[in-house]
Amino acid sequence: MHTTSRPAEPSLPPADAPGDQELVRRFLAADELAFAAVYRRWGPLVRTMASRSIGDVHEAEDVTQQVFLAAWRGRAGFRPERGALGAWLVGIARLKIIDALAARTRRLGLVDTVAHTLALSAPHETAPAPEAALDRVLLLDELIRLPSRQREVLRMAFYDDLTHAQIAERTGIPLGTVKSHARRGLHRLRDRIEDGHSTDVGGVEGHCIPSA
Numbered sequence: 001m002h003t004t005s006r007p008a009e010p011s012l013p014p015a016d017a018p019g020d021q022e023l024v025r026r027f028l029a030a031d032e033l034a035f036a037a038v039y040r041r042w043g044p045l046v047r048t049m050a051s052r053s054i055g056d057v058h059e060a061e062d063v064t065q066q067v068f069l070a071a072w073r074g075r076a077g078f079r080p081e082r083g084a085l086g087a088w089l090v091g092i093a094r095l096k097i098i099d100a101l102a103a104r105t106r107r108l109g110l111v112d113t114v115a116h117t118l119a120l121s122a123p124h125e126t127a128p129a130p131e132a133a134l135d136r137v138l139l140l141d142e143l144i145r146l147p148s149r150q151r152e153v154l155r156m157a158f159y160d161d162l163t164h165a166q167i168a169e170r171t172g173i174p175l176g177t178v179k180s181h182a183r184r185g186l187h188r189l190r191d192r193i194e195d196g197h198s199t200d201v202g203g204v205e206g207h208c209i210p211s212a
Contacts (some may be wrong), residue, residue: 024085028075039068042086046093053097054104063100067093107142108190142189150185153178 026034046067050060068094071078078088143151155171156162158205164182168175 154185155179
């Protein structure tokens with residue numbers, strides 16, 4: 001059973017050193033070189049925190065970039081008199097990690113929904129319209145990465161509400177082969193999601209974070 005866990009607690013971020021005050025001032029003034037320095041200074045801490053919580057290095061890197069992009073865009077909300085910049089970044093990281101874990105849990109739930117659909121002897125009852133529509137959008141993003149036969153079988157099951165037997169009849173593929181495609185496709189979907197290879201968490205809208 002997969003549940004959304006709490007982010008791992010990091011070592012306490014160091015208080016801003018005296019020399020960091022100028023860095024913080026420049027960061028708040030939208031100095032891109034200062035932003036790069038902030039990333040080098042606190043990026044390893046955020047990345048370690050994300051990696052420990054999520055358990056996948058690639059997804060942790062995506063979350064790290066999201067944290068610093070959010071910090072850059074929301075820098076006007078940082079108040080130095082209320083705490084250190086490192087602590088503020090850790091707070092953002094906690095929220096992004098929770099979002100990432102929740103997204104993973106939801107994607108795994110979609111895989112279970114498809115598996116349940118294929119196990120039924122008749123078309124499944126659809127979820128309420130808004131939730132069902134969201135499920136279909138999220139799942140489609142995963143299905144397009146599967147081999148064509150597996151993708152088509154799962155698409156017909158989830159989007160057309162067809163059983164194994166109905167898919168076999170419609171496509172002319174033997175029933176045993178349909179079941180095999182469905183089983184392999186579901187395994188691939190679950191493996192991708194558990195390994196953090198889905199696109200839900202990744203990406204920072206084309207913005208590049210400076211290299212550490």
